[in-house]
Amino acid sequence: MSQSFLNAKFDSLTAYTPGEQPQNKTLIKLNTNELPYPASSKAIAAAAQAARTMQLYPDPNGNEVCNALSSFMNLQPNQVTFSNGSDEMLGFAFMGFCPNGAAFADITYGFYNVFADLYQVEKQIMPLKEDFSIDINAYNQLGKTIFIANPNAPTGLLLSVQDIETILQNNLNSLVIIDEAYIDFGGKSCVTLIPKYNNLLVIGTFSKSRGMAGARFGWAAGNEQLIADINKIRYSFNPYNVNKLTLAAATAAIKDVGYFGHCVNRIIKTREITQECLKHLGFICNKSYGNFVFVKHPKFSGQEVYAYLRQQGILVRWFNQPKISDYVRISIGTEKDMETLINTLENLIPNVENV
Numbered sequence: 354m355s356q357s358f359l360n361a362k363f364d365s366l367t368a369y370t371p372g373e374q375p376q377n378k379t380l381i382k383l384n385t386n387e388l389p390y391p392a393s394s395k396a397i398a399a400a401a402q403a404a405r406t407m408q409l410y411p412d413p414n415g416n417e418v419c420n421a422l423s424s425f426m427n428l429q430p431n432q433v434t435f436s437n438g439s440d441e442m443l444g445f446a447f448m449g450f451c452p453n454g455a456a457f458a459d460i461t462y463g464f465y466n467v468f469a470d471l472y473q474v475e476k477q478i479m480p481l482k483e484d485f486s487i488d489i490n491a492y493n494q495l496g497k498t499i500f501i502a503n504p505n506a507p508t509g510l511l512l513s514v515q516d517i518e519t520i521l522q523n524n525l526n527s528l529v530i531i532d533e534a535y536i537d538f539g540g541k542s543c544v545t546l547i548p549k550y551n552n553l554l555v556i557g558t559f560s561k562s563r564g565m566a567g568a569r570f571g572w573a574a575g576n577e578q579l580i581a582d583i584n585k586i587r588y589s590f591n592p593y594n595v596n597k598l599t600l601a602a603a604t605a606a607i608k609d610v611g612y613f614g615h616c617v618n619r620i621i622k623t624r625e626i627t628q629e630c631l632k633h634l635g636f637i638c639n640k641s642y643g644n645f646v647f648v649k650h651p652k653f654s655g656q657e658v659y660a661y662l663r664q665q666g667i668l669v670r671w672f673n674q675p676k677i678s679d680y681v682r683i684s685i686g687t688e689k690d691m692e693t694l695i696n697t698l699e700n701l702i703p704n705v706e707n708v
């Protein structure tokens with residue numbers, strides 16, 4: 354090996370492992386929770402229009418997108434900001450808002466752990482209960498910045514707005530960050546609590562429910578002071594963090610309320626049908642509030658299900674980590690994708706009882 358010039362403080366860093374992104378189109382891709390439908394045609398048209406002036410820098414204030422986002426959420430424009438995917442916003446949060454460490458669940462979005470290590474933030478790992486639910490009583494006067502994915506990934510479980518309010522009240526001197534990547538698939542957003550709590554930051558993404566994973570757009574909402582502080586970090590890191598094609602596409606997508614509702618409802622319907630079919634095949638399913646299901650089978654390990662599906666041309670996600678290695682996470686694709694999935698699994702599990 355040749356000499357490494359990386360700062361030695363990063364020697365032990367383990368980078369985030371993204372789900373596989375095969376460029377081979379013949380696989381059915383149910384591994385990274387993308388929407389199986391295209392983005393709003395209005396968003397695509399707006400991006401094409403914006404491309405005509407790509408010789409110019411984008412608006413660093415993102416005025417248009419902030420106006421659209423804030424009016425969609427019933428907030429003021431200075432109560433929202435944006436990022437290059439919500440991962441970047443989470444990065445800002447770990448970089449700038451965890452002076453006393455960060456607390457997050459043992460089973461949750463894997464990037465929290467990576468960012469904590471990258472920014473050398475002390476971690477307090479909060480074990481989920483046996484049934485994967487969050488023990489909200491454990492989140493009391495933690496004195497650390499709290500990160501909660503709601504619905505949680507990869508479990509799909511949801512906290513109520515009331516439970517989140519309890520956590521906010523029990524940690525008034527700490528920032529509580531709610532990652533709502535999957536909230537549109539049946540949960541209730543806690544942005545409604547923003548006028549009441551200055552310790553709440555809600556983060557969201559257009560990668561899942563808006564079909565814009567490739568465009569990279571994330572947002573954060575919170576009180577004006579909090580957003581001004583995030584923008585201080587954002588402008589210090591990269592004032593042009595979101596390109597102008599994406600800014601235009603995101604603005605148009607927010608306004609296309611009809612298409613958004615249509616896509617989300619279709620996913621919810623397909624998710625419910627898929628869960629029923631999987632249960633019929635003997636899988637154990639949590640109720641899911643995301644655009645994915647998290648399931649295990651009593652006769653097959655998670656790795657076996659993953660490997661079998663992979664061999665049959667269907668990619669799902671398997672996490673080789675304690676407590677969840679029996680499970681696979683399956684994104685909700687089109688109706689046809691899910692039919693293929695179920696038919697394929699029927700070949701693995703031929704002796705279905707109660708057929």
Ligand SMILES: *Cc1c(COP(=O)(O)O)cnc(C)c1O
Pocket residue numbers: 437438439440441462502506532534557558559560566569570571
């Ligand atoms: C997908 C995901 C994100 C990141 O999404 P971006 O594509 O970076 O916007 C953040 N949090 C959770 C829980 C996710 O599942």
